[in-house]
Amino acid sequence: MRFWKKAGPLALALLLTLSLTACGGKGGAKEGLTPVTLCLDWTPNTNFTGLYAARALGWFEEAGLEVSIVQPPEDGATAICAAGQVEFAVTAQDSVASAFAREDPLEVTAVAALLQHNTSGIISRAGEGLDRPAGLEGHTYSTWNTPTELAMMERVVTADGGDFSRVNLIPNSIVDEAGALRERQTDAIWIFYGWGGVSARESGLDFDYFYFKDVDPVFDYYTPILIANNSFLAEKSEVAKAFLSAAARGYEYAIEHPEEAAQMLIDGDDTGSLAGIGDVVRASQAWITDQYKADQPRWGYIDPARWNAFYQWLNDNHLVEVPIPENTGFTNDFLPQ
Numbered sequence: 001m002r003f004w005k006k007a008g009p010l011a012l013a014l015l016l017t018l019s020l021t022a023c024g025g026k027g028g029a030k031e032g033l034t035p036v037t038l039c040l041d042w043t044p045n046t047n048f049t050g051l052y053a054a055r056a057l058g059w060f061e062e063a064g065l066e067v068s069i070v071q072p073p074e075d076g077a078t079a080i081c082a083a084g085q086v087e088f089a090v091t092a093q094d095s096v097a098s099a100f101a102r103e104d105p106l107e108v109t110a111v112a113a114l115l116q117h118n119t120s121g122i123i124s125r126a127g128e129g130l131d132r133p134a135g136l137e138g139h140t141y142s143t144w145n146t147p148t149e150l151a152m153m154e155r156v157v158t159a160d161g162g163d164f165s166r167v168n169l170i171p172n173s174i175v176d177e178a179g180a181l182r183e184r185q186t187d188a189i190w191i192f193y194g195w196g197g198v199s200a201r202e203s204g205l206d207f208d209y210f211y212f213k214d215v216d217p218v219f220d221y222y223t224p225i226l227i228a229n230n231s232f233l234a235e236k237s238e239v240a241k242a243f244l245s246a247a248a249r250g251y252e253y254a255i256e257h258p259e260e261a262a263q264m265l266i267d268g269d270d271t272g273s274l275a276g277i278g279d280v281v282r283a284s285q286a287w288i289t290d291q292y293k294a295d296q297p298r299w300g301y302i303d304p305a306r307w308n309a310f311y312q313w314l315n316d317n318h319l320v321e322v323p324i325p326e327n328t329g330f331t332n333d334f335l336p337q
Helices: 009-024 046-056 077-082 093-100 147-159 177-182 193-202 230-235 237-256 258-268 278-291 304-316
Strands: 034-039 065-070 088-091 108-113 120-125 140-143 168-171 188-192 207-211 225-229
Touching (some): 046 065, 046 193, 046 278, 065 237, 077 088, 093 304, 108 230, 108 237, 193 207, 193 278, 230 237, 237 278
Antiparallel strands (some): 120 207
């Protein structure tokens, strides 16, 4: 349930080769620096500005690290992180649930929340009654057709007094949400406001929007999150702490200096995905800056109650093959105090 495009196959293959080299071949790092590889979940975007700022400002090097930032394979970043091919990866709490809901859970742990709250929701054309979930009745929603997505949609529509069976579902192959709404290809789309909403606003679209978390607090799960390989955390805990300390500095900088940090993100993008859209990046940065910590005093903190509540909801609604035990899959122990 994301919204940025991945790199092309050739670039992806090259970046993954660099990733494996960085993880396996320590000789490639600058003398005295420990190589660490971070695999994103999509191309560079404002979710990751703090990481790019920390790298641009030399704070990873100051912490004794040489950090490589690479793109994910088609089956996602979690698998290569669990296999130890990268030390860190970006995913989301809903996406990584399948890694824990199995007899042999994958060897990864969430170590930081990149944003403090779930900013996803439903965008629609303004004034058509879809500013609330029940308004989806009789309208068309573009779906990825995944069990968790559909269960969440049914929950919010029902909680608002609507009948989800009366929502017209069509496959979601949309790249430009604002354009699809203007052309009436659909009536409602799941987006993340930090990019999808800001991009629509910058394009001049008049739209309505509601957040899932505002309908049911159980959907205020963590997205995106930073995960790490468990063996790496056990064997090189000081490296993990050094990485997260520098990352936290980067996010604090982005909070205080959004314009400068946005430029560091643009300059650090080696995929070309941000070329020519600097205005959107800066507008997104201005909005998302307040989301990095929000009401939490320190960046990265994962609230156990919120984390557990979402996985309990998955368990209760039989959306996972194996129930996820309480307090599974996350820790705050590596964050700076």
